[in-house]
Amino acid sequence: MAIRIHDTAIVEDGVTLGKNVSIWDNAHVRFGASLGDECIVGGKSLIAYEVQIGNRVKINSNVYICNGVTIEDGVMISAGTIFTNDRFPRATTPDLQTLRGSEPDEHTLQTTVCEGATIGAGCLIGCDLTIGRFAMVGMGSVVTRSVPDFHLVVGSPARSVGVVCRCGQPVHRFSEADAVTGAIPVTCECGLAYEVEGQAVRELFNPGAGSSARQVEAASNA
């Protein structure tokens, strides 16, 4: 399978595309953006200039990814999600006489979505934050703070409510008792296992690290 770009999509000069990338109808990828192997960009999505996207990333339709955003491998961004990169945006200078440029400047803030994370449909993602490895953001959430690895967050503002497995299945709901219970072993029905202490999540086996089991410190600054 080769790179597929729909006739109505716009891929500007200076875009780097990996193997087997698919870009669907009316999507727009701006100059300097980079997409790794086997990425899918859904119809009507816009990827701004210089956005860096890893391998096997799924971007559904009507997604807006602005400058300053980095997306690591295996991330899913569901339909209608919008990223931001300026906390206090203005169109013009204070006297209204000069339109501000769209190029990155001192107001442009960075956001990283780490490997394996999912962002549900219709989310709004604030800036100057990190969405952790294999975290899951529930549909319709407004993310204003960084999300620790493996956390499930929902709501506006998004708050951590539990732990999700690499496979996406919720495996633990946070409760007040977690603060005093100590480390809790949690096994997903897919077989992967974690240790949860308070809101810190430790992955007990990393299937992405080859055949040797090794412990991975996963989180948490929560």
Ligand SMILES: CC(C)(COP(=O)(O)OP(=O)(O)OC[C@H]1O[C@@H](n2cnc3c(N)ncnc32)[C@H](O)[C@@H]1OP(=O)(O)O)[C@@H](O)C(=O)NCCC(=O)NCCS
């Ligand atoms: C967040 C999510 C993973 C939770 O799934 P779940 O663990 O099965 O949760 P449940 O449906 O059992 O709901 C548990 C509680 O959380 C609430 N809840 C579920 N999803 C929520 C969301 N996105 N925002 C706010 N609250 C949510 C439920 O109303 C329920 O509350 P209640 O106990 O007061 O009734 C799921 O709802 C979700 O948003 N998935 C993403 C879907 C998506 O965007 N897919 C895009 C590709 S098609």
